[in-house]
Amino acid sequence: MPKIDWRPSAPLAHLRRRARIVAEIRAYFAEHDVLEVETPQLCPRTVTDPHLQSIRVPGYGYLQTSPEYAMKRLLASGSGSIYQIARVFRADEVGRLHNPEFTMLEWYRVGFTPDRLIDEVAAIARIALGEIGIVCRSYRDLFRTHFGLDPLSCSLDSLRSAARQQLDLAFDDADRDTWLELLMSQVIEPRLGIGELCFVLDYPPSQAALARLHADADGQAVASRFELYYRGVELANGYHELLDADEQGARFAADLRERELLGLPAVLPDERLHAALAHGLPDCSGVALGLDRLIMLAVGADSLREVMAFPVSHL
Amino acid sequence: MASYSTNEFKSGLKVMLEGDPCTILENEFVKPGKGQAFNRVKLRNLKTNRVWEKTFKSGDTLDAADVIDRELQYLYSDGEFFHFMEPENFEQYQASSATVGDAALWLKEQAVCTVTLYNGAPLAVSPPNFVELEIVDTEPGIRGDTATGGTKPARLSTGAVVKVPLFVNQGEMVKCDTRSGEYVSRVKA
Numbered sequence: 001m002p003k004i005d006w007r008p009s010a011p012l013a014h015l016r017r018r019a020r021i022v023a024e025i026r027a028y029f030a031e032h033d034v035l036e037v038e039t040p041q042l043c044p045r046t047v048t049d050p051h052l053q054s055i056r057v058p059g060y061g062y063l064q065t066s067p068e069y070a071m072k073r074l075l076a077s078g079s080g081s082i083y084q085i086a087r088v089f090r091a092d093e094v095g096r097l098h099n100p101e102f103t104m105l106e107w108y109r110v111g112f113t114p115d116r117l118i119d120e121v122a123a124i125a126r127i128a129l130g131e132i133g134i135v136c137r138s139y140r141d142l143f144r145t146h147f148g149l150d151p152l153s154c155s156l157d158s159l160r161s162a163a164r165q166q167l168d169l170a171f172d173d174a175d176r177d178t179w180l181e182l183l184m185s186q187v188i189e190p191r192l193g194i195g196e197l198c199f200v201l202d203y204p205p206s207q208a209a210l211a212r213l214h215a216d217a218d219g220q221a222v223a224s225r226f227e228l229y230y231r232g233v234e235l236a237n238g239y240h241e242l243l244d245a246d247e248q249g250a251r252f253a254a255d256l257r258e259r260e261l262l263g264l265p266a267v268l269p270d271e272r273l274h275a276a277l278a279h280g281l282p283d284c285s286g287v288a289l290g291l292d293r294l295i296m297l298a299v300g301a302d303s304l305r306e307v308m309a310f311p312v313s314h315l
Numbered sequence: 316m317a318s319y320s321t322n323e324f325k326s327g328l329k330v331m332l333e334g335d336p337c338t339i340l341e342n343e344f345v346k347p348g349k350g351q352a353f354n355r356v357k358l359r360n361l362k363t364n365r366v367w368e369k370t371f372k373s374g375d376t377l378d379a380a381d382v383i384d385r386e387l388q389y390l391y392s393d394g395e396f397f398h399f400m401e402p403e404n405f406e407q408y409q410a411s412s413a414t415v416g417d418a419a420l421w422l423k424e425q426a427v428c429t430v431t432l433y434n435g436a437p438l439a440v441s442p443p444n445f446v447e448l449e450i451v452d453t454e455p456g457i458r459g460d461t462a463t464g465g466t467k468p469a470r471l472s473t474g475a476v477v478k479v480p481l482f483v484n485q486g487e488m489v490k491c492d493t494r495s496g497e498y499v500s501r502v503k504a
Binding site: 178206288 | 344346350356367369370372373
């Protein structure tokens, strides 16, 4: 009879460390009066983002890729600052740093600017990683340093040739953001946050998602969005949240057009979220942090399998 | 012809890339939380043996390569081609010296080899991991010297040259590991 591998993929010591980190994070939020909430993992609506594929549950809708929409409905209803440690699901994401089901720590701070939220993200990261410094870099600055290119204005061809100098590519693409995301994820990211927490700020407006826009120091419109990297691993993604329901509606519509172009399944926009935004979201900043990855870095592991009891490879 | 998407890529899968059959060695999924996902894929080109590290957009597909490994019996060489036979149905295949390459140094008649077939023709030949071959030429042995650990070169009946212990003689059979090209042991007659 073949030997069946039924044991967890993570050492029990890592699971104990995981439990301690989660308990300390809950204690932090309790102390700072951030309300813990729970929202459904299974909803009739899901995200429109063309790069996030939801898992469909026939008859019910979709497993949620993030608790963002439901949490924004709570914020609009007057909940004040809230957090959630949520199980979220993303189809087709399997790898060293990806598992189709994972744990996201997501929180919203009413009245916080992104700067203030960045300080709090660093405080949460230090619960797991210990005392460690932070550095902030703008997205434009990173592209100037690594490739001598301004990502907001350089030509598509210059991005393409920068990528081809670094990587042997099996594709071509006419979408500017594909090249930006390729250079960011394959070339820049592995070098970020080597000795400290590295926050990347001010993304191109085309990558704003649910962040509002603002003018950077040169007066260029950029997304008020930040990401945290540590040891080359993307850990968190935050926004100064978009409040304008019409603008959000237009971004959803643009997502749906892109989904159609890419031949992806159509999804219906979440009209309850739209109604909540129309009612009014308080001025707030929010962030989603990959808790499994944070714990992975805390224990010095290099794969999520070492901190998840039963990743998809063990089911 | 079947095709495979990047999320089906796994080690050992045979695909066509730039007109050549390749085997996938590694597949790493890289995706920004928001944004396009990519796969960094290591492949070995089965024609040239070169290793490629290619970046794909996730969801891209490659055609399957008609590549299979078969266990075939080596029959003989006519000087230009090496002839192999499928023991089940006696179907014969011929492989050029270029295709057989260094494997030729270990091929003994009747030995069962792994022959990689591409579109039905041999693309590569792997000898058995262990072979037993006769020493046809080596310096005379030093009787009783099993302790000093010295070695000497010995030519085998198939043409390979391996380092053998000093006490081993011409005419003896030795077991060798074809992957490392090393002597393993003497074979008792």
